[in-house]
Amino acid sequence: xxxxxxxxxxxxxxxxxxxxxxxxxxxxxxxxxxxxxxxxxxxxxxxxxxxxxxxxxxxxxxxxxxxxxxxxxxxxxxxxxxxxxxxxxxxxxxxxxxxxxxxxxxxxxxxxxxxxxxxxxxxxxxxxxx
Numbered sequence: 001x002x003x004x005x006x007x008x009x010x011x012x013x014x015x016x017x018x019x020x021x022x023x024x025x026x027x028x029x030x031x032x033x034x035x036x037x038x039x040x041x042x043x044x045x046x047x048x049x050x051x052x053x054x055x056x057x058x059x060x061x062x063x064x065x066x067x068x069x070x071x072x073x074x075x076x077x078x079x080x081x082x083x084x085x086x087x088x089x090x091x092x093x094x095x096x097x098x099x100x101x102x103x104x105x106x107x108x109x110x111x112x113x114x115x116x117x118x119x120x121x122x123x124x125x126x127x128x129x130x
Contacts, residue, residue, distance in 0.1 A: 008105075009082050
């Protein structure tokens with residue numbers, strides 16, 4: 001159960017609108033980012049939500065990792081997105097890969113402001129990875 005769970009709330013994103021509304025484009029970018037940092041994608045789900053009175057619908061891009069998961073949700077009407085990256089560190093410390101993945105996805109959205117959180121989950125024996 002040991003791992004690193006990173007979240008980022010991205011506000012006032014200055015990216016191209018397609019990153020906020022095109023589930024397939026965002027999903028493909030997520031898979032490329034996963035590969036680039038050396039994690040292993042084992043499944044994907046990309047979903048578009050219908051638009052409403054406030055504008056186009058957002059998207060969710062989920063990549064199931066051998067090491068755990070990546071999930072991105074967007075709110076185009078607010079120019080916002082959230083990132084959720086969790087990696088299990090049981091067989092090795094994947095923390096640096098999780099941090100690199102989060103940073104690469106933040107770069108796609110180009111937020112004016114970001115709220116980041118990090119949580120160490122579980123332990124191996126008496127000592128968690130640091």
